[in-house]
Amino acid sequence: MTRRRPGRDDAPDRLYTLTGGRSRSGSDAFDLVTLVVSECEPAPGMQSEHVTILRMCTRPTAVVEIAASLGLPVSIVRIMLSDLLDTGRISARHPRTARVADRLPDPDILEQVLVGLRNL
Amino acid sequence: MSPSSRPTALALLISLAVTGSLCLWAVVAAPDSVRTTLAWGAGAAAVLLSAAVAAAVHARATANRLRARLAAETQRFTGEISRLVSASAAEGQRFTAETARIKAAAEAETARIASQAAADAERLTADVERLGARAARSDTERSAAVAACANAAGRMQALATSMLADLRDMEHRHAAEDVLGDLLHLDHRTAQAGRLADSIAVLTGARSGRRWAKPIVMESILRGAMGRISGYQRVRLHSTSDVAVAGHAAEGVMHALAELLDNAANFSPPTAEVHVYVEEVPAGIVLTVEDSGLVMSDVQLRRAERAVSATNQDLTGLSGTRLGLAVVGRLARKHGLNVSFRPSARGGTGALMMLPQELLTRTPVPVRASAPQPASESRPEPEPTHETAATTAAEAVPAFSDSPASETTGNLPRFGESGLPKRPRGRTLAAAEARTNTNGATETPRPRTADPKEQAARFSSFRQAVRANSPHPEEGNTR
Numbered sequence: 001m002t003r004r005r006p007g008r009d010d011a012p013d014r015l016y017t018l019t020g021g022r023s024r025s026g027s028d029a030f031d032l033v034t035l036v037v038s039e040c041e042p043a044p045g046m047q048s049e050h051v052t053i054l055r056m057c058t059r060p061t062a063v064v065e066i067a068a069s070l071g072l073p074v075s076i077v078r079i080m081l082s083d084l085l086d087t088g089r090i091s092a093r094h095p096r097t098a099r100v101a102d103r104l105p106d107p108d109i110l111e112q113v114l115v116g117l118r119n120l
Numbered sequence: 121m122s123p124s125s126r127p128t129a130l131a132l133l134i135s136l137a138v139t140g141s142l143c144l145w146a147v148v149a150a151p152d153s154v155r156t157t158l159a160w161g162a163g164a165a166a167v168l169l170s171a172a173v174a175a176a177v178h179a180r181a182t183a184n185r186l187r188a189r190l191a192a193e194t195q196r197f198t199g200e201i202s203r204l205v206s207a208s209a210a211e212g213q214r215f216t217a218e219t220a221r222i223k224a225a226a227e228a229e230t231a232r233i234a235s236q237a238a239a240d241a242e243r244l245t246a247d248v249e250r251l252g253a254r255a256a257r258s259d260t261e262r263s264a265a266v267a268a269c270a271n272a273a274g275r276m277q278a279l280a281t282s283m284l285a286d287l288r289d290m291e292h293r294h295a296a297e298d299v300l301g302d303l304l305h306l307d308h309r310t311a312q313a314g315r316l317a318d319s320i321a322v323l324t325g326a327r328s329g330r331r332w333a334k335p336i337v338m339e340s341i342l343r344g345a346m347g348r349i350s351g352y353q354r355v356r357l358h359s360t361s362d363v364a365v366a367g368h369a370a371e372g373v374m375h376a377l378a379e380l381l382d383n384a385a386n387f388s389p390p391t392a393e394v395h396v397y398v399e400e401v402p403a404g405i406v407l408t409v410e411d412s413g414l415v416m417s418d419v420q421l422r423r424a425e426r427a428v429s430a431t432n433q434d435l436t437g438l439s440g441t442r443l444g445l446a447v448v449g450r451l452a453r454k455h456g457l458n459v460s461f462r463p464s465a466r467g468g469t470g471a472l473m474m475l476p477q478e479l480l481t482r483t484p485v486p487v488r489a490s491a492p493q494p495a496s497e498s499r500p501e502p503e504p505t506h507e508t509a510a511t512t513a514a515e516a517v518p519a520f521s522d523s524p525a526s527e528t529t530g531n532l533p534r535f536g537e538s539g540l541p542k543r544p545r546g547r548t549l550a551a552a553e554a555r556t557n558t559n560g561a562t563e564t565p566r567p568r569t570a571d572p573k574e575q576a577a578r579f580s581s582f583r584q585a586v587r588a589n590s591p592h593p594e595e596g597n598t599r
Contacts, residue, residue, distance in 0.1 A: 012344030025300030
């Protein structure tokens with residue numbers, strides 16, 4: 001989620017216009033860590049958030065990540081994702097076990113981070 | 121026998137008697153030898169003499185008669201003349217008297233009129249002064265009222281803007297769907313209230329509400345306009361344009377479009393859709409709002425055109441309930457928009473609004489809502505301003521996710537291109553790196569390096585970026 005300055009909006013479009021006024025998705029296919037994969041290329045004339053989602057999700061991407069990238073609340077993103085799911089443009093699956101231990105950053109990077117943070 | 125010939129006849133008789141007796145005597149006295157001759161001669165002479173005497177007497181009588189007549193005529197003539205002279209004198213006197221009377225009357229009338237005119241002038245002067253004072257007071261009252269309205273509208277705008285920002289914050293904070301639904305509802309209501317405040321501000325000539333610091337892409341313009349009307353769920357957007365509207369005009373364009381949308385939605389059946397089309401033309405962009413509601417008659421179309429025309433800008437024609445078109449007219453004049461109406465092919469009315477080329481930018485606009493560019497596309501150098509840095513980073517987010525970094529998804533923290541866990545300040549990092557490392561070159565998402573040294577070097581720039589001497593002190597200190 002992008003940071004906003006307090007008391008200021010930086011985007012003129014309101015959240016309800018993104019979802020056509022809906023505030024609930026009506027499906028529980030998505031939770032925060034559901035992985036989303038796009039099934040087709042974005043078509044011209046699509047809502048730009050849908051285009052962004054389809055572009056992002058060429059590789060499996062978690063819902064929470066999509067929300068963070070779009071800078072939108074997760075609930076809103078869930079509504080848009082269920083729209084896409086209903087039209088078959090994406091597919092969703094739950095993550096399996098975390099097989100990602102080998103992808104953690106190197107310990108010396110973390111150490112450098114620690115040193116850097118202390119120096120701040 | 122006329123009386124004038126009587127003396128003549130008498131003279132003729134006397135002379136005949138005298139000469140006859142003389143002739144008779146002469147004849148008796150004369151010898152017989154000459155008696156006959158003498159009788160003839162004396163007779164002739166006597167006749168001639170008598171005739172001469174008669175003629176002389178007649179001539180004298182006639183002369184006397186003529187002389188007497190002349191005298192009489194002369195006397196009559198003199199009398200006539202004297203009568204005429206006296207009559208003309210009397211006439212002249214009468215005329216003089218009449219003239220004097222009329223002159224006096226005229227003078228009196230003139231004086232009366234002059235005094236009346238003076239009185240009138242005085243009265244009119246008083247009236248003028250009174251009316252002038254009243255006009256001045258009305259003018260003062262009007263400008264005071266307008267200023268008060270403008271001020272109140274400005275404060276309402278500010279309130280609405282900050283409420284919208286607060287609501288957006290809350291919408292991000294509360295994930296529960298019930299709460300979110302309520303917040304969205306409030307958000308919508310607040311946006312409509314803000315539009316009303318904007319309208320009043322525009323009509324009262326107040327400073328326009330918001331100024332966006334960056335160009336706003338067309339999709340956001342359309343959605344921003346749509347979000348400000350009550351029937352936004354009936355609005356269908358058809359736009360493939362990636363043109364952006366310059367920040368200074370974006371608010372006005374959105375507001376004008378919102379008013380047109382509101383008109384279209386209000387004057388069509390509650391279930392009918394309102395369609396918005398975006399068309400790029402050489403002169404700029406044409407936004408078409410089409411409804412399938414009532415068809416406006418020619419008179420109504422002309423009235424609407426007049427309401428939005430750039431020449432008609434006073435508030436006299438303003439009715440209490442129909443502010444929309446007047447607002448559109450004001451905004452059109454301010455930003456050089458061209459608004460017209462025509463019957464729509466959908467059966468209702470179509471409103472066309474043309475944005476001139478000066479309001480548009482075609483550079484890739486770094487905003488969140490824009491379609492993400494391909495990751496390899498060159499991106500403009502981030503300028504060292506608050507807005508641009510923030511938006512660059514905001515845009516950078518989807519671009520990074522296209523990079524191989526997106527392998528590390530799942531429940532791991534996300535990584536920025538520097539290989540560090542992503543967090544809000546990473547934005548500054550992105551800006552700083554774009555400035556220091558790429559130095560104006562194309563900023564392509566680099567494949568994540570596995571070299572810890574290089575990653576550590578990148579991290580040092582991260583530290584520089586948040587130091588107080590960085591070009592973004594306000595960025596570093598905000599949190």
